[in-house]
Amino acid sequence: MYSSVNLLRSLTRAHKTIQVVARNYSVPAKQASVTSTFVGALRKIVGDQNVSTSDAVREQHGHDESHHASSLPDVVVFAESVEQVSQVAKFCNDNRVPLIPFGSGTGLEGGVNALEGGVALNMNKMNKIVELNSQDFDCTVQPGVMRIALNTFLRDTGLWFPIDPGADASICGMCATSASGTNAVRYGTMRENVLNLQVVLPDGRVFDTAGKGRRTKKTSAGYNLTNLFVGSEGTLGIITQATIRLYGIPEKTIAAVCHFNSVQDAVDTVVQILQCGIPMAKLEFLDDTAINAFNKYSKYNMTVANSLFLEFHGPAQGLEDQFDAVKELVEANNGFGLQVASDVDERTRLWKARHEMVYACTALVPGSRPYSTDVCVPISNLPEVIIKTKEMISEAGVQGPIVGHVGDGNFHVFFPIDREDKETLNKVTDISKRMALLGLSLNGTCTGEHGIGLGKRELLIKELGEHGVEVMKQVKQAFDPNGIMNPGKVFV
């Protein structure tokens, strides 16, 4: 094990030595193929039962939930301990074989697709909750712990972990993609909620990004290595443990929906709610097309219009006042049909249906897969991007329901795509690119929460500029000089 300070020193040294070569950085080609000898050696490290070369298992690990075509790893390894992860990483590194960390495969940008083959590393067997510090509002989990299992475990403690990408993803996979979801407007994203990460580097070194055992809410101790790994998409190292923040389960929750004739009115309402300092837990936008898909798939009969789904969290006393203030703002902006979810079951049903929107949208085109977009802009620019996006969708004559984490200025179009339908695929790819460029021209980002993966590598250059990407590549070179970690992702 290495201390973080040693690691920082070695990175600084590495940085000095790579200054010249980094400009010519490119992911080195795979130098060794995965031979039976190589697989045999992996079996020795993790045991026979934890290595699979079967087609079914490789297929399961060669894709995520996105539209990107599968690319299968040569072999799948199931690790049972950090020591095994370290040995597997070092062995792949020594043999220059690609290593792709696999969480639960729910990503939306092709993050786990094994573009150059190699080893998919599945850590689902490492699924212990290592430590719960309820008085400090934090807990530490292994990489196989899933967010729903964590919240089930926490329920009786009065605490919860609010970051909620619709899918039941692994917490460490959520760290790797810097995930968020519907609660980010109140509780932040993974970036604000990770206190420490245990990481295995490709050369087998193990270190804790904030120092072993540290779990403070704040620190000014040097570079923020924790946030370097949040959003690193498996390209720097393997996250084998995460220490995350927890929150008290709110005493009372109110969910509500309301409707608007224009996108501008809906967004103005949201901006005014935030300006009033009302601490909303969820502020979600669904356009009329999305409500239509929502009604069909989840058997609702909601008014088909641009809509806001809202949720309030807080002490019972005072929450009704917050609701009344929001009601006034909705009405002042020509909103209508404000309705509260009648009970807990109805509230759960509403949010389940919202999280299942991706399936509601793919149900519009039988046999399709979702092609999702993820533009995020400063909220005042949101109406312009959404309105222009709706024009692009309608001009192209494709289906494209829109949902948005509007309180964060983040929205998605879910295009249901039949991959054989090349004409629609081309149109959608074109709209998706134009939307992202429009977002970038309005001070936004091409991805608020799904990551760069495969689909947004060119856009990353436009977003950060040549020097920004070059610096990122230098960081990558320092951690992963042989380019074995998830090659072909993030960078072109």
Ligand SMILES: Cc1cc2c(cc1C)N(C[C@H](O)[C@H](O)[C@H](O)COP(=O)(O)OP(=O)(O)OC[C@H]1O[C@@H](n3cnc4c(N)ncnc43)[C@H](O)[C@@H]1O)c1[nH]c(=O)[nH]c(=O)c1N2
């Ligand atoms: C229906 C639905 C709805 C949503 C979403 C998905 C789906 C299917 N998502 C996407 C979600 O964020 C994403 O699925 C998870 O963050 C990824 O977690 P997995 O465990 O599935 O990682 P997955 O296995 O998909 O891997 C994702 C990336 O992380 C890397 N990785 C995984 N585990 C790692 C580890 N231990 N160490 C290092 N690298 C690792 C992988 O190599 C890959 O590059 C989302 N997201 C969001 O932010 N907001 C949302 O609203 C939604 N909504």
Ligand SMILES: CC(C)CC(=O)C(=O)O
């Ligand atoms: C398929 C995605 C667009 C899912 C997502 O991020 C969401 O529903 O908010």
Ligand SMILES: [Mn+2]
């Ligand atoms: Mn989302």
